[in-house]
Amino acid sequence: MKIVTKDKVVYSFSPRHKPVEHVEPGELVLLEAEDAVGGQVKSEDAALESLDWSRVDGATGPLYIEGAEKGDTLVTEILDIKTESRGVILAVPGNGVLKDKPFKAAAKIVKIEDGFAYYDDIRVRSIPLIGTIGVAPAEGEQSSSTSGKHGGNIDCKEITSGTRLYLPVSVDGALFSAGDLHAAQADGELCVSAIEIPGSIMLRFSLIKKKQPPWPILETKDHYSYLVAGDSLDDATVKASEAAVEALMRARQCSFEKAYMLSSLLVDIKVNQVVDPQRGVRASIPRGEILLRDLLV
Amino acid sequence: MKIVTKDKVVYSFSPRHKPVEHVEPGELVLLEAEDAVGGQVKSEDAALESLDWSRVDGATGPLYIEGAEKGDTLVTEILDIKTESRGVILAVPGNGVLKDKPFKAAAKIVKIEDGFAYYDDIRVRSIPLIGTIGVAPAEGEQSSSTSGKHGGNIDCKEITSGTRLYLPVSVDGALFSAGDLHAAQADGELCVSAIEIPGSIMLRFSLIKKKQPPWPILETKDHYSYLVAGDSLDDATVKASEAAVEALMRARQCSFEKAYMLSSLLVDIKVNQVVDPQRGVRASIPRGEILLRDLLV
Numbered sequence: 294m295k296i297v298t299k300d301k302v303v304y305s306f307s308p309r310h311k312p313v314e315h316v317e318p319g320e321l322v323l324l325e326a327e328d329a330v331g332g333q334v335k336s337e338d339a340a341l342e343s344l345d346w347s348r349v350d351g352a353t354g355p356l357y358i359e360g361a362e363k364g365d366t367l368v369t370e371i372l373d374i375k376t377e378s379r380g381v382i383l384a385v386p387g388n389g390v391l392k393d394k395p396f397k398a399a400a401k402i403v404k405i406e407d408g409f410a411y412y413d414d415i416r417v418r419s420i421p422l423i424g425t426i427g428v429a430p431a432e433g434e435q436s437s438s439t440s441g442k443h444g445g446n447i448d449c450k451e452i453t454s455g456t457r458l459y460l461p462v463s464v465d466g467a468l469f470s471a472g473d474l475h476a477a478q479a480d481g482e483l484c485v486s487a488i489e490i491p492g493s494i495m496l497r498f499s500l501i502k503k504k505q506p507p508w509p510i511l512e513t514k515d516h517y518s519y520l521v522a523g524d525s526l527d528d529a530t531v532k533a534s535e536a537a538v539e540a541l542m543r544a545r546q547c548s549f550e551k552a553y554m555l556s557s558l559l560v561d562i563k564v565n566q567v568v569d570p571q572r573g574v575r576a577s578i579p580r581g582e583i584l585l586r587d588l589l590v
Numbered sequence: 591m592k593i594v595t596k597d598k599v600v601y602s603f604s605p606r607h608k609p610v611e612h613v614e615p616g617e618l619v620l621l622e623a624e625d626a627v628g629g630q631v632k633s634e635d636a637a638l639e640s641l642d643w644s645r646v647d648g649a650t651g652p653l654y655i656e657g658a659e660k661g662d663t664l665v666t667e668i669l670d671i672k673t674e675s676r677g678v679i680l681a682v683p684g685n686g687v688l689k690d691k692p693f694k695a696a697a698k699i700v701k702i703e704d705g706f707a708y709y710d711d712i713r714v715r716s717i718p719l720i721g722t723i724g725v726a727p728a729e730g731e732q733s734s735s736t737s738g739k740h741g742g743n744i745d746c747k748e749i750t751s752g753t754r755l756y757l758p759v760s761v762d763g764a765l766f767s768a769g770d771l772h773a774a775q776a777d778g779e780l781c782v783s784a785i786e787i788p789g790s791i792m793l794r795f796s797l798i799k800k801k802q803p804p805w806p807i808l809e810t811k812d813h814y815s816y817l818v819a820g821d822s823l824d825d826a827t828v829k830a831s832e833a834a835v836e837a838l839m840r841a842r843q844c845s846f847e848k849a850y851m852l853s854s855l856l857v858d859i860k861v862n863q864v865v866d867p868q869r870g871v872r873a874s875i876p877r878g879e880i881l882l883r884d885l886l887v
Contacts (some may be wrong), residue, residue: 382854384847390831391850399847410855415842415879417855481859483831484850526823530864534687534780545712550681550696553688553781557679558707558714562778562861564871567827574861582712 299325299491302351302472306427306443307434308464312357315466321372322496324353326472329424329489334381334400341385341398350438350446352425354470358498361467366501366589367428369458369469373495374421378405380476380490382412389485389568403476403488410477410488417477423452423494424473424487427509431463437470439570440522444509447520447573448487448566450478457512459589461505469498482566504589507536517578517588518563522571530562533576540578544587596622596788599648599769603724603740604731605761609654612763618669619793621650623769626721626786631678631697638682638695647735647743649722651767655795658764663798663886664725666755666766670792671718675702677773677787679709686782687864700773700785707774707785714774720749720791721770721784724806728760734767736867737819741806744817744870745784745863747775754809756886758802766795779863801886804833808872814885815872817862823869827859830873837875841884 301313316322331348333339361367384399386392403410410417425437427444440447444460452458460467471494478487509520519536523529537560541552559582565573598610613619628645630636658664681696683689700707707714722734724741737744741757749755757764768791775784806817816833820826834857838849856879862870 382851384850389850389854390828391835394832394846396846396850399845399851401848401851412852412855415852415856477855479853479855479858481827481831481857482854483835483857483859484854486851487854526827527864527869530778530823530861531687534778534864535691538688538780548696549691549693551698553681553686553693554679554696554698554783555709555712556776557686557779557781557784558709558774558776559712560778560780561776562780562864564827564859564861567824567831567859572824 294321294323296323297325297353299327299353301353302327303354303470304351304437305434306429306437306445306470308429308432308468310355310468312355312466312468315357315359316498317359318499319497324471324494324496326353326474326492327351328491329473332491337400337402339400341383341400350425350473352437352470352472355468357466358469361462361500362465363463364503364505365462366505367460367462367467367469368499368501370497371454371456371494372497374423374454374474374492376405376421376474376476376490376492380405380488382488383486384484390483405476419476420453422450422475422478423471424448424475426452426458426471428460428462429464429468440573441571442508446473446569448482448569449520449575450480451511451513459506459510480564482568485568506589510588515580517580517583518575520565520573520575522573526567526572526574529572529574533562533574537576537578540583540588544583591618591620593620594622594650596624596650598650599624600651600767601648601734602731603726603734603742603767605726605729605765607652607765609652609763609765612654612656613795614656615796616794621768621791621793623650623771623789624648625788626770629788634697634699636697638680638697647722647770649734649767649769652765654763655766658759658797659762660760661800661802662759663802664757664759664764664766665796665798667794668751668753668791669794671720671751671771671789673702673718673771673773673787673789677702677785679785680783681781687780702773716773717750719747719772719775720768721745721772723749723755723768725757725759726761726765737870738868739805743770743866745779745866746817746872747777748808748810756803756807777861779865782865803886807885813874813876814880815874817870817872819868819870823864823871826869826871830859830871834873834875837880837885841880
């Protein structure tokens, strides 16, 4: 097993980052992660105004996956996510879905115990998820605060233990990084933060050669979902629908019109988050209706 | 029991429509409904170009609910939805989420049997829902093709048998109408139609006096959801989030900041449809986290 400590942190996905570890497909990897605010908020009266914003949304890595080549798909099995017992949620003026409202900065320390998060007297089930997970784009640099075809700050509440993520490899070694764990989050992540928490992720990689998903794919027990980013929710929805309809055309060997009509019955558009620089939705198709190979091109 | 036949159809919600029936709270009402295309598509080669578009999206009604006054909430219990055995799904050029793609008009007749819809060799579970359901606005006329605070063409897949809908009454008698049944629909209704089908709805009304929801509320087994319309998905999401955060402030007697942070954990933004003149989302809150009274103002 390889262990990657949380001091190995990057704030972008880029082909120029030097890998901090080389990993073989099939090998277990334990990735430690600081929380999304770089561990800077230790108490509820921490002055958010004095946060060092260059140290937020870090991702641990990057890892060089042996054998991964441009044009392949990197398959990441999320075997387990373990969080510490203390997280933080933040309201930051000018941020979140209601950013135009006047409000004050606020922080709340949340305790995690026996699978629940305790926010004062409110108990919320804690289902830890990975907020940021991705690979290097072919060129340029993508901030780890945003998301795109390379993955990134997807903030999808379904990227949990027991799922698989399929990412398109754009550079040799893929250069995979992940972090930004959330102890709990609803679809939308309305106030801009979830329960931000440090922890660790147990991962295992494999490769699909010479095929790629048009967008990252999440595989859960029941569904395949394209995880799609756009300038607005509407823009992301059009792109997600296009990918899903094209996948149904491949799956059913049918016309656009037939796949389009089927999409009205089979494809759920769900919201990942509405608060990051790019908005995110997922187009979810029941696993009984489509094979993985039809989701790749 | 009152029976309202499907020839009593309106194509808008308006205070000027004459009620076709007077109904007492508590009384059972069986509402029959034509399909959303007015029964005009009888075969798959029906010329969609020659459809009479003034006869689509009809709603049966309106009903005058005794005792309903401006400022009240009309509670509609959906006791059962029964569909016929034959529905139709349509692709209409220039419509749906991929309206900018070139494609041909198409129609597919779908058979419903034993709780499933059969689209060629694909079997989709049929969970009948009401597409259009609402009351008269205070003034003016709202086409039954669109949705707003009065309800209307909400196209939410969760408006099924066993749910309750709470609508704000704007005129005496409420002037309730409903129709546009779907045998199956996914979140998004991507191609612009679902399985459009005739059928009947068993309803029972009650009233909450002198309180109203800011948007229609759907009550299911697990959740309360504000059903919110906007010019775009993003616009609808902002409005839905605002309503949900304000409800959490009332429920927890707390500051905006606290309710905003809680909304990131408790409020799921889900998509109703992305294809009607106004886009629709729902802000869903678990019933364990909020009381109905806190959702009303």
